[in-house]
Amino acid sequence: DAKTTQPNSMESNEEEPVHLPCNHSTISGTDYIHWYRQLPSQGPEYVIHGLTSNVNNRMASLAIAEDRKSSTLILHRATLRDAAVYYCILIDAGGTSYGKLTFGQGTILTVHP
């Protein structure tokens, strides 16, 4: 399975943009890039996913490098509620592990008032 590498922790100030990086140098052509986050004492929640093109939704934007070996989750204006652990995950759209969803260690995001 292709692996992802994320910084252990990052800090931001409220109302500033946050760029959360993820490296996935061994990504395959059929791997989708998914992001989840886990707020304190809750189950994870979906944030965004994409394959090649940049993606936007109401929560965040996902910028994917042209070679797909890295991606960045962008929170446009951080709020205190965005303090969470953010997970970057590769999901294989083909092969025998189709549908398998595994989590790494993630990035702990701290947001300062």
Next chain:
Amino acid sequence: NAGVTQTPKFRILKIGQSMTLQCTQDMNHNYMYWYRQDPGMGLKLIYYSVGAGITDKGEVPNGYNVSRSTTEDFPLRLELAAPSQTSVYFCASSRPGAGSITEAFFGQGTRLTVV
């Protein structure tokens, strides 16, 4: 809209006891998952299922069993509880979409303590 429902929310087991963690979803999702999360750590996949009657091992399956007889339910069985199984357990579901899976929905978790 209930989503993914886990029961119980809390449970204390004695070493060697057995129990079943229940998980049900009302979204007609094909895929279901069980995870455990130890304090301060990330989620580890125990088992997952891509449809009724089909299950597969995840990263940490030892000490657990699953079955998937219906689309809605995916129970997790602990046969001989050990202190190492003290953890928070999360169930999730999703469905196929656009070559990958759609967003996964998670339950609120079951906090299990084995003493």
